[in-house]
Amino acid sequence: MKAKHRRPRGTGAVFVDSQNRYTYTLELPNDPATGKRRRKTFRSKDPNKAKAKYLEARKKLISTGVLASDVTPKLADWLGRWLEEFKRPNVKPRVWESYRSDCRNITNSIGAVRIGDLTAAHVRKLEKDITSTRSSKTALNAYRRLSNALDDAVGEGLIEVNPCAHCDPPRVEANPTVILDAGQPVRLIQAASSASGEVKRRRGQNKWPDSPEDDAMWSLMWRLAFETGMRQGERFALTPADLVEVDGTPAIHVCHELQRYAKGAVIPSWLKAEPITKGIWMVPPKSKKGERIVPVSKTLWDDLAGWATDHELTSKDLIFTRKGQPLTNTVERRRWYRALEKAGLPRVTIRSARHYFATQLAIAGASEDARKSIMGHVDIGTTAGYTHWSPQALAEITGKTALSIEQ
Known part of the structure; x- marks a missing residue:
């Protein structure tokens, strides 16, 4: 009697289906969520092609650790x-x-x-x-x-x-962030309001020449940056609907940000993302703590609302755009450095405006909880990293301490 030879357990099966196709099945580990059996199937009327598909898939699954092997994956x-x-x-x-x-x-x-x-x-x-x-x-x-x-x-x-x-993680020596001194942001904002045409550009670098209206917009943008400490994506995503009043106090409801995603980016189903234009999406803030209410001066609030009214924006339109298109980091960075140069100020980064705001909160005596909440941070340690005490501010604090001792 001829002996029957079975394929090793777990390697699947080979058979010819009803359409005369050679069929290889590959057993996979059970579904970790349901425990149900899983298999991959490879078919072809050419037995060599069916087997090649099967072997290639099996090789890949072994190489990545999906299927058990005597050696671990690379x-x-x-x-x-x-x-x-x-x-x-x-x-x-x-x-x-x-x-x-x-x-x-x-x-x-x-x-x-x-x-x-x-x-x-x-x-x-x-x-x-x-x-x-x-x-x-x-x-x-x-x-x-x-x-x-x-x-x-x-x-x-x-x-x-x-x-x-x-192993210990690599040691990082962070470069300290330099921020502007008190009074210097005003000079920057004033320079921004009349900065168009100040810098020559390479051909094709800017297809939309700046205008007085652009100057006014950037001046308003950086007032917002210094007065609220909002992240760049949060400022770019600001809409008229985000201008709110809480118990009569003018404020901004920070509830979304603009993000640029690469072509072919996979948007997870759980991410509430709304496409704005090609490659740019409106998404929730960086973290759950990122959604927050930030009180602002009535002057800034009125100017933002006035800008929206003057430009006939709907509640969901972006307040800050160029020719109706969302802003980009490149455009803002170029305008920022141009205004700094015109104002004769140090070449600090646009992110330093957020650091400046955090520092002013601390100098004003805001509690740790309030500072963390307004900045949209989960941990006060992160907020502390945005706070830069000047020697003058520290001297004033220690001076008050010495005065209290003397009294």
């Missing part, structure tokens, strides 16, 4: 799966892009190593490779991403220990 393969399966559905597109950039740096350094063979020495090599050409902050981001990915590999049962746990 780090590059695991990171590719981790980005698509673990992160892409759960983070915003811009965050995913930064994760992908970090993983590219990791792959370029130690991507050929199998995750089961990774040691603390490999983690240190990664830091050394990156800091040879890039900043220590880039190395820290890569370390964090590697640690995140290997934690999930532990969770999947692919490795027992995350080697990053045996």
Whole structure:
């Protein structure tokens, strides 16, 4: 009697279906959410093509750790799966892009190593490779991403220990943010109100020449930046509907921001994103604490409302645009530096306006809870990083302390 040979358990089956197609089935691990059985099927009337499809898919699933194997996946393969399966559905597109950039740096350094063979020495090599050409902050981001990915590999049962746990994260020496002194923002705003035509541009750099109306808009924009500390995307997303009054106090309801997403970006189903124009989306703030009420002066509130009225904007229209199009970081940065140059001020970044606002809140004596709430931060430690005490301000505080002792 002829012996029957069965395929190894878990390798699937091969048969010819009712349409005379050679069919290979590949067994996958049960669905982790439901526990149900999962299979992939590959069909072709050519048996060699059907088998080739099956073998290629099986090879890829083994290389990324989906199917069990005697060896662990290479780090590059695991990171590719981790980005698509673990992160892409759960983070915003811009965050995913930064994760992908970090993983590219990791792959370029130690991507050929199998995750089961990774040691603390490999983690240190990664830091050394990156800091040879890039900043220590880039190395820290890569370390964090590697640690995140290997934690999930532990969770999947692919490795027992995350080697990053045996290494200190790269040390980062942050460059201090320089902010303007009291009184200087007024000079910047005044310079911005008449800054058009001051700087020559390369051909094609600006297809829409600046106008007096642009000057007025940027002056208003930077009053908003210094008086509220709003993030760039939050300012760009401001609409007339966001101008509110709370118990008679004029305020801004910060509830969304503009984000530019790369072509082909995957928008997670949970992200309440609304397309504004090609590549630009209206999305919720950076974090849950990002949605907040920021009180403003009546003068600024009236000027913002007046701008909306004068330009016949609806409640959902963007207040700040150029020729009806959303603003971009490049355009704002160019106008910002031009105004600084005209006002004879230091070349600080536009982000320094947010730092300036946080500092003024602290100098005014606002409580930690109030400062954190107005800035839209989850932790007061983050707010503290935006606060810059000048020697004069500290001297005034210590002077008052000495006076109280003497009395």
